[in-house]
Amino acid sequence: MDALYREYIIDHYKNPRNFGELDERDVEFQDRNPLCGDELGVHIKLDGDRVSELRFHGQGCAISQATASIISEELIGKTVAEIAALDRHFVVDEIGLELSPTRLKCGLLGLKVAQGALVGTEDWPDGTEEAVDVSPEEAAKLRSEI
Numbered sequence: 001m002d003a004l005y006r007e008y009i010i011d012h013y014k015n016p017r018n019f020g021e022l023d024e025r026d027v028e029f030q031d032r033n034p035l036c037g038d039e040l041g042v043h044i045k046l047d048g049d050r051v052s053e054l055r056f057h058g059q060g061c062a063i064s065q066a067t068a069s070i071i072s073e074e075l076i077g078k079t080v081a082e083i084a085a086l087d088r089h090f091v092v093d094e095i096g097l098e099l100s101p102t103r104l105k106c107g108l109l110g111l112k113v114a115q116g117a118l119v120g121t122e123d124w125p126d127g128t129e130e131a132v133d134v135s136p137e138e139a140a141k142l143r144s145e146i
C-alpha cells in the first residue's frame with residue numbers, strides 16, 4: 001500500500017470522525033461483516049430527507065473503521081436518495097484504494113449500515129449472505145492485515 005494512503009487510513013482509524021452515538025436519532029441500523037463477525041452500527045438524524053447528523057459505532061479492522069470515518073464526512077448533508085444510489089465505487093473513490101474481495105467487505109460495512117438505516121439492505125449485493133464461522137484466530141489475523 002502506498003505510504004501516503006497508509007498514513008491517511010491510519011489517521012482515520014486512530015482519530016475516527018463521527019464515531020459514537022446520537023441520543024436523538026431518527027433511524028439506526030447495525031450489521032456485521034460475515035467474514036470476521038465484526039459489527040458496525042450507525043445512528044442518523046434527518047432534517048427532512050437530508051442527513052444532518054451521523055455517528056458510527058462498533059469495532060473492526062483498520063479498513064472498516066477508517067472507511068466508516070472517511071465516508072461519514074461525505075454522507076452528512078446528502079439526501080436519502082443520494083445515499084441509496086451509492087455503491088462500492090463511491091467507497092473505493094473515497095479511500096483511494098482498490099481492495100481485495102475480502103477487504104472490500106470490511107470497506108463496505110459503513111455504507112451498508114448507512115443504507116440499511118435509510119432504505120434497508122434488501123438490494124444490497126450480499127444481503128442474503130450467511131455469516132460464516134470464523135475462528136477467533138482467523139478473525140484476529142484478518143483484522144491485523146491492513
Ligand code: FES
Nearest residue numbers: 036038060061106
Ligand atoms: Fe473485521 Fe475487517 S471488519 S476484519
